[in-house]
Amino acid sequence: MPFSNSKFARSSLLMLIIGAAVLAAIVVSSVVLSRMTQTYFDDVVRLRALRSAAADTMLYLRSAEAGQRGYLITGDESFLKPYTAATEGMAEQRERLEKAYTAQTAVRFSMDEFDALLAEKLNEMKSTVDLATSGKFDAAIDIVRDARGQKMMEDISSKLAGLISDLDRKLTAGVQELRDVASMLQWFTIGGGLVIMAVVGGAIAVVMQHVRELSRAHREVEELNAGLEERVNERTDDLIQANREIQRYAYIVSHDLRAPLVNIMGFTSELEQTLKSIRTYVLAENTETLRDDELREARLAVEEDLPEAISFIRSSTKKMDGLINAILKISRDGRRELKPEPVNLQSLLEATADSINHQVTEGGGEVSIAVAAARPLITDRFSLEQIFGNLFDNAVKYKDPTRALNLTVRAFSVGRNALRIEVSDNGRGIAPEDHERVFELFRRSGLQNSPGEGIGLAHVRSLVRNLGGEITVSSTLGGGSTFIIRLPMDLSQYVRSDGA
Numbered sequence: 443m444p445f446s447n448s449k450f451a452r453s454s455l456l457m458l459i460i461g462a463a464v465l466a467a468i469v470v471s472s473v474v475l476s477r478m479t480q481t482y483f484d485d486v487v488r489l490r491a492l493r494s495a496a497a498d499t500m501l502y503l504r505s506a507e508a509g510q511r512g513y514l515i516t517g518d519e520s521f522l523k524p525y526t527a528a529t530e531g532m533a534e535q536r537e538r539l540e541k542a543y544t545a546q547t548a549v550r551f552s553m554d555e556f557d558a559l560l561a562e563k564l565n566e567m568k569s570t571v572d573l574a575t576s577g578k579f580d581a582a583i584d585i586v587r588d589a590r591g592q593k594m595m596e597d598i599s600s601k602l603a604g605l606i607s608d609l610d611r612k613l614t615a616g617v618q619e620l621r622d623v624a625s626m627l628q629w630f631t632i633g634g635g636l637v638i639m640a641v642v643g644g645a646i647a648v649v650m651q652h653v654r655e656l657s658r659a660h661r662e663v664e665e666l667n668a669g670l671e672e673r674v675n676e677r678t679d680d681l682i683q684a685n686r687e688i689q690r691y692a693y694i695v696s697h698d699l700r701a702p703l704v705n706i707m708g709f710t711s712e713l714e715q716t717l718k719s720i721r722t723y724v725l726a727e728n729t730e731t732l733r734d735d736e737l738r739e740a741r742l743a744v745e746e747d748l749p750e751a752i753s754f755i756r757s758s759t760k761k762m763d764g765l766i767n768a769i770l771k772i773s774r775d776g777r778r779e780l781k782p783e784p785v786n787l788q789s790l791l792e793a794t795a796d797s798i799n800h801q802v803t804e805g806g807g808e809v810s811i812a813v814a815a816a817r818p819l820i821t822d823r824f825s826l827e828q829i830f831g832n833l834f835d836n837a838v839k840y841k842d843p844t845r846a847l848n849l850t851v852r853a854f855s856v857g858r859n860a861l862r863i864e865v866s867d868n869g870r871g872i873a874p875e876d877h878e879r880v881f882e883l884f885r886r887s888g889l890q891n892s893p894g895e896g897i898g899l900a901h902v903r904s905l906v907r908n909l910g911g912e913i914t915v916s917s918t919l920g921g922g923s924t925f926i927i928r929l930p931m932d933l934s935q936y937v938r939s940d941g942a
Contacts, residue, residue: 457645461638468634472627479623485548486616492542492549493609499535500602502528503563507595510567514574514582525571529564536560549608556601563594706755780822780908782933787863788813790823791851794830801838807847814854815861821933825905830865832898833925837867842920859931866924872917880915909933 509525512518536557543551566585573582585591788811795809802809834849841847845868853863872880881903906913910930917923 453648454645457641457648461641461645464634464637464641468630471630471634476627479620479627483620485546486613486620488542488546489548489609489613489616492539492546493606493613495535495539495542496602496605496609499532499539500599500606502532502535503560503595503598506532506564506567510571511586514570514579514586517574517579522571525567529568532560532564548612549605551601551605551608556598559594559598559601563591563598566591566594706759710755780825780933782820783823785819785821785823785826787815787819787826787853787861790826791830791853794827794834795849795851797831798834798838802847802849805841805846807841807849810848810850812852814852815931817855817931819861819929819931821909821929825909829902829905829927832902833865836898837865837869837923841867841869842922855931856928859935861929861931863927863929864924865927866922868922871919871921872915872923873919874917877915877917881913 505524506528509521509523509528512521513525540553543553570582570585573579573585791811791813795811799809830851837847837849848868850866851863852866853861856862881899903913906927906929910933911928913925913927915923915925
């Protein structure tokens with residue numbers, strides 16, 4: 443499986459680690475920014491409390507001054523109500539101002555100078571009110587007309603206004619900092635959310651790919667299970683056919699090996715008869731006493747019978763040696779370890795065709811090769827070279843003498859995992875009844891005017907089957923032949939599936 447379970451586990455773990463890291467970063471940044479926001483907010487609250495206390499102090503002081511002056515000018519005691527309320531609440535308001543100022547550290551304000559001015563102003567207003575209450579309005583008004591009271595009021599107002607102005611600037615800066623922190627928190631959250639979405643998307647993609655691979659593997663298993671019985675039947679048929687071929691080979695081998703052996707035995711008996719005539723002549727004490735027929739038989743045995751027998755024995759042993767060597771060759775190829783490797787079929791066919799090119803072109807013929815495989819072929823190169831070498835040699839050996847040889851090779855994919863190769867020639871062809879016979883050991887078809895032992899196509903079929911394929915022939919006498927080879931695209935998979 444391309445996308446293995448270990449790879450899926452590593453990818454999932456990586457996604458989880460990235461997601462956890464992003465979440466941790468978001469949480470940490472959120473906590474930090476939240477604390478900063480809380481700090482800025484607390485500072486703003488304290489500054490607003492101080493500003494409110496300063497503004498209220500100024501309001502109380504102006505209310506007291508307005509009541510004082512209204513009473514002094516009109517003599518109406520109703521003006522004493524706001525004056526009395528303001529002066530009585532001033533102490534509490536002063537305490538509130540000091541408490542609010544002490545709670546913050548953002549602005550500086552001289553409370554001692556302010557207290558001195560405030561106390562002096564309150565005393566100045568109280569003294570004028572007391573004089574007016576005792577009926578000394580003129581003396582009280584004279585005090586008011588003095589610029590000193592106005593100067594104290596201006597100093598107090600200036601200090602409070604300066605404090606309020608500083609507070610306004612700090613409040614504006616604090617609000618801006620709150621906005622900045624809120625914006626940072628927002629962007630951190632959005633960025634973290636996008637990263638998490640990307641991680642989730644990646645995790646989903648990994649899971650989906652793994653699920654697709656599992657589904658594909660499941661379908662392959664179902665297909666394998668569905669075709670298992672068919673493959674078992676195919677293997678059973680192959681075994682039955684192989685058993686039949688073994689029996690057929692055993693019969694052919696025993697028959698063809700027995701023929702030269704019978705010849706050797708027969709000529710050995712003839713040698714024994716020949717030796718009797720020679721022995722009579724050799725062992726005779728006086729050859730003059732031999733009859734003419736005995737001399738004639740001895741001479742005939744030496745000159746004709748003995749050389750003929752030896753010649754036939756030598757020929758039979760030579761034939762037997764050739765048969766045994768052919769059997770050993772097929773046996774060795776069957777035991778040879780296959781080495782699956784990528785093979786450029788076009789190049790291999792062209793290189794094999796080069797070895798017979800001069801024989802083809804001398805007679806005006808040509809070789810045409812066309813490979814249209816969708817996937818690269820992985821198989822045993824040596825076996826493939828042996829297969830096409832034999833087929834090409836046979837095409838040359840059994841060409842029609844009345845026309846130029848045209849040899850055509852076509853290769854194309856069949857389904858996903860198989861390759862079909864057709865080797866066609868316009869040679870003398872094979873009779874339909876010999877289509878299977880030509881693949882048998884020591885069997886040949888048609889006119890035997892070319893040297894050979896009849897092992898070429900048997901060797902080819904053995905090699906093709908070792909590669910997990912099959913070979914058949916389509917031919918008619920005088921109409922050329924087409925050898926059709928079916929091979930698996932990947933021999934290594936075939937070897938594994940067959941337990942080789």
